[in-house]
Amino acid sequence: MKVDIAELSVLRSFVAPDGNPSSEVKARKGVGRGFRCLFREFDNAHGGAVANVQSLIDFRQKLPQAERATLDALFLWPLALVESEGHSVGYLTAVVKPRFEERVRTPHSGEVTVPRTLDWLNNPDHARAVGASVVVESHDIILRVAYCAQIARAIHFVHSRGVVFGELGPLQVVTSDSPIDVMLVGTEFMRVGGFSGEQQRVHSVGMCPTECARGQTVHDVGTDRFKLAALFRRILGEAEESPAPLFSLGARIDNEGIGMFDRGLGTDPHARPSAFEWYSYLYSQTVSHSAPPVIEMFEVLPEHGLRYQSIEVTWRVRGHRRLSLESPWGEVHALGIGASRHRLTLKQSGQFRLVASNGHGTTEQSTDIVYAFDPPAVRFVEVPELGDIATAMTGLDSTFLAEQVVQGPEFNWLDGNFGAVALPELPRLPELPQFDSVEVPLRQIDWEGLTSVVDHAMRTAEKEARYGNAGLLLLRRRAGVFFSRARSLVATVATAHLRVRTRRRSSRRH
Amino acid sequence: MIEDFEIETMIRSHIDVRSLADDGMSQTFEYIAQLTDWFSDECARRPILSDLLVLSVSRSGGGASFDSLVDCVYGHPGPRRRDKDFRTVLSVVVGPADSILARAGDSGIDTLTPLLVWVVGDGSTDALLTVHERFDAMTRRTVADESTSPLMFMSTCQTLVHQLVRGLIRGVPSHHDSSCGSLVESASLSAQMRGVGYAVS
16 A cells, blocks of 8 residues: 555654654555554665565555554554655554653653653653652563563564564653553564565664674564663663673572573573563463462472582572572571572571562572581501500501602601510420421422411411510410311321331331 | 673763854844854753753853853752763854854864854855854854844754754664755755855865
8 A cells, every 4th residue: 555645634743762763653544554654754765675664564464453453562663654655755554552652851842752662661760750650660570571671572473473573672662551551652663474675783782682782784583682682781770880791680580480581681593581471480470470479489409418418409489579498597688689599507407488479479498407527537557566566566668658748758667666576475386396407308398287377376466466465465365276187287297107117017028 | 690791971062162253243142142052942942952962152262151051951969070971963153154154164073073154244145255264163054044033043943953863763873974964965964055045064
């Protein structure tokens, strides 16, 4: 549909919030929903801009009736091109409804009516100072979340139909408080999917996505999503002068919301939350803030620990405006709304308690008892006297020790102690035959048996030596056993030897 | 884990207005008063303006007589600290020809900033080219306005401010020298100036 400019009667002219000259006009019947329309002149009526607006008009015409009604409720959509002498000079839209306007006092011009753009929502002090009828306090996070949800819903409506909004900024959205509603007014930079006309750089101040920081003219769903996050950041109370991008939001929204801002303002366009994700989150926030908070998870890790060990308390809470953690020893930690974990030192056994509250009530939850164990302590170390282990030390190899001990090969202290140690008194040896005498052939001795007897006796002696003087008696006893067994063995050998000699003599006689 | 990202910083654009007139020059005073009144109303009507634009007016001999960051702050008790970065994007000089010629040398106007010189009073047309040549700004428009009404001055300033704000809102870099320069020397601005003499270079 095209309208000749001569058919329009200008009712009033004004400068739109975005600086564009605009006029409220009376158009012929059939344009829009009434006679009154808004005429917006093209900033630069080049072929690409005209063709783009025409594609938007066609898009609207093709929508089913119900969807077109939704579109008209959410957007100031182009309705018809306006021509002058055969050239397109602008386009018509519906007018902004009075509920999206604000009446304010000016210092020199008296009361004036202005569109209630988002900068009014972002500056409640200003709104109050000039007598605006709607002042949304910065701490009224529930109402602000509701406005954000409505914006997300509108953007999802066009995104889900293949339309990129483009110039999303604080002056492209007007708000109403009764009912809570929004309307998007900057529509000439929207792009219907598949339109391949010339692209303009249309980023409102403070809304430039990272992929356009060097003047690139990217204009897609990814840039819309970035602007959505940037817009919500300001609405939810992050001041322009904030020292960090999400400085104030940590105390206003929960951890899930912080994560969404993190992705939404990040450099990866594919990671940014969609308008539908935003709407789902914001709507759930609105609902959850209509009842007392819900604590979904609250736990301490590890479940028990040593006293003065560092532990971590984690939780998942919905719908809270205030949050505090009480420890078994009486400390109360006020927590940020966006926090989801807290580290502290376990000082005492007991239960931790999480208290979440909002305007509708308070919810508490306690953990199981967290036990704080005292760490094991070594109260006394007994080191045996050097003399008691002298026999064991005789087996030490100082060369080997020199390699193993860091302090090096200096073992003078060890040698000196050897000299000072009195050897234990050993039992007297009985008179025994010499093993290597002619009378006792060495090959007839049971060396394995003898060795095992000696080993056993030595092990026993060593063991007893380690356990003090009591072992000495045992050592003597074992030594006695050893000698008695050795004597028995020698006697057996001697008897056998005697039998052999007797047999040889008798055989000689025969 | 918060990703390391940065939000685009807003740098306010500054319009530097100099009133080069002798004290008691009521005609120039009226020009300045109307400009500051209008800008105060604009700031009240548009909360976003204080984040985008600073308008300051200083008289000859120094001393600011108007600063929008102080005088047009609504909702913040007391003067706001002027500690945010801003960049002068346009200079405006207003006054009678003799005062402008006498003080042009020590005005301290940056030669790289686009300049609008508004010569008021009798004899301004005769002095137009002399005044125009007296300034070194690379882009400048000198207007000789012999009327006794500040209407054209106001409409010209309003057009410049609207165009500037429009560019800022649409993301045109305000600090880009050619942005305001092209506004000052634009044909559309010339088209508004019916009945007055002007020089553009």
